[in-house]
Each structure stands twice: as C-alpha cells, then as structure tokens.
Amino acid sequence: MWNDPVLDVLALGNSFAVRSLVREGEAAERYAHQHSEGQLIYVERGTALLETPDAIVRLAPDRASWIPPDLPHSVFIERSFRYHSLYVSRVLYSLPTLRVITVSPLLRELILESGGWDKRNVSFVQRHRKALVIADELGLASTVPVNICIPKDxxxxxxxxxxxxxxxxxxxxxxxxxxxxxxxxxxxxxxxxxxxxxxxxxxxxxxxxxxxxxxxxxxxxxxxxxxxxxxxxxxxxxxxxxxxxxxxxxxxxxxxx
Missing domain, CATH: 1.10.10.60 (Homeodomain-like)
Known part of the structure; x- marks a missing residue:
C-alpha cells in the first residue's frame, strides 16, 4: 500500500505532482508571464535566454533553471531549439528563489522521460514516484551562480x-x-x-x-x-x-x- 501524505493531497485534487510540456521550433518569444506553480526549464537542444525582473540567465543543455511560483519571467530563443518545462506542485517542491542548477544524468533522464508520460498513460502513482525523485534531485543539484544581474537603476x-x-x-x-x-x-x-x-x-x-x-x-x-x-x-x-x-x-x- 502506498502511504504518502503528499500523494494523498494531490489525489484529493486529482492533480499530478509534475506536469511536463515540451516545446520545439526555430525561434520563440514568450514575454513576461508567471505561473502559480514552480517551473523547471531545461533546454535539450539550443540555448535560451531567461529574463526576470532582476536577472538574465542563459540556459544550455548542461543546466536548468528553477523559477519559483509567481515570479514574472520571459523566455527568448533565437535558433533551433527543444526545451522542457516541468510544472511542479507547491505541495511537492516550492523553493521561493530563482536558481540555476547543473543537471545530473539522472535528472536529465527523468526530465526527458516526463515528456512522454501522457502518451504512455503512465499511472498516477508511477508519476508520483518519479516526481519524488525529481524533487530529490532538485534539492541535491549544485547551484550555478546567476552571474548576470540586470540592475534596477x-x-x-x-x-x-x-x-x-x-x-x-x-x-x-x-x-x-x-x-x-x-x-x-x-x-x-x-x-x-x-x-x-x-x-x-x-x-x-x-x-x-x-x-x-x-x-x-x-x-x-x-x-x-x-x-x-x-x-x-x-x-x-x-x-x-x-x-x-x-x-x-x-x-x-x-x-x-
């Protein structure tokens, strides 16, 4: 029997701990917007520019960015790309600050696999087990300094x-x-x-x-x-x-x- 209070809370709302969206194309611009959930952005191919009110982050396949809930951000991509957005329930993981992390081989495989959960009809419990590992990997990942901060002046x-x-x-x-x-x-x-x-x-x-x-x-x-x-x-x-x-x-x- 699966005994997990996080799973119980999510089941009551009929929601998943992690939802995955994959985008690809030749170029993309998404101007300032925000989400009620935390978002993990991982660029599988190409590079992306992530802009928040206080920082500019360039993302490549060796790193990902955690965007906390309700933080306004824009995403700009100038060349061929494929990237993954993982929307993470506040119940599972809710770090309140922007963070850029190195992507471990395990986290990378989980991110890539999550993009196919819907097509493969992965069960609620299976998704949640993998989501718990994703949350663990986020907590263990090394932080990459967000060096490029845009002054407010x-x-x-x-x-x-x-x-x-x-x-x-x-x-x-x-x-x-x-x-x-x-x-x-x-x-x-x-x-x-x-x-x-x-x-x-x-x-x-x-x-x-x-x-x-x-x-x-x-x-x-x-x-x-x-x-x-x-x-x-x-x-x-x-x-x-x-x-x-x-x-x-x-x-x-x-x-x-």
Missing part, C-alpha cells in the same frame, strides 16, 4: 540588457554615456553602486559568461573571441585565463577529440 539597466544581448559591443564608457545624455562619471558611479563592479568589470563578466556558452556549442576559439569583442585569439585567451585560471584550450582538451 534605469540609467544603466538598458545598457546592461544590450551588452548581455551583444557582449561583442565594444563601445566605450564615454560612448554609452553620450547616448544616455549624461557623463561617464555618472554612468560609472551607477554601475559601482548597483553592481559593485565598474562598467568594464561588468562587461568583462558578461563576456566571460557568454564565452562558456559558445565553447559548449563547439565554436572555434577565434570565432568566440570575435563574437564577444576581442580582436585576436591571443587577447581572448589571455583574458579567459586571467578570469577562469586556465586557458580556453583546456576546455577543448577536457572534451576530447
């Missing part, structure tokens, strides 16, 4: 959004200040007050975060360098090593031939 939030979208934009601090109709000192002070970083440090952080994503896609080092604003492969490799402590070539070696 309207003087610079638009600059940050544009740089996150295109980290290869090499305009100077003065050029951004001119476009904003203010001084470079004012923009610099706003960055320091809102992020704890200078303009150049914040942009460098965005570039290094995007570099990892492009490496994961298998791009050549020279192409990554040009895409994120470096004129040469050598300049990029030096900046990468100073930031991460090892050369980008080590990533290629870790992947193997």
């Amino acid at each position: 309207s003087r610079i939030s638009w600059i940050c959004s544009l740089l996150e979208s295109n980290p290869g934009d090499s305009r100077s601090l003065q050029a951004w200040a001119d476009e904003a109709g203010t001084s470079a000192k004012t923009v610099q002070r706003a960055f320091t007050a809102s992020t704890g970083l200078s303009f150049h440090q914040w942009r460098h952080q965005v570039r290094m975060a995007r570099a990892l994503e492009l490496h994961a896609q298998g791009m050549r080092v020279i192409d990554i360098a040009l895409a994120i604003g470096y004129a040469t492969e050598g300049a990029y490799a030096l900046a990468f090593k100073r930031y991460y402590g090892h050369s980008p070539g080590k990533l290629r070696a870790a992947k193997g031939p």
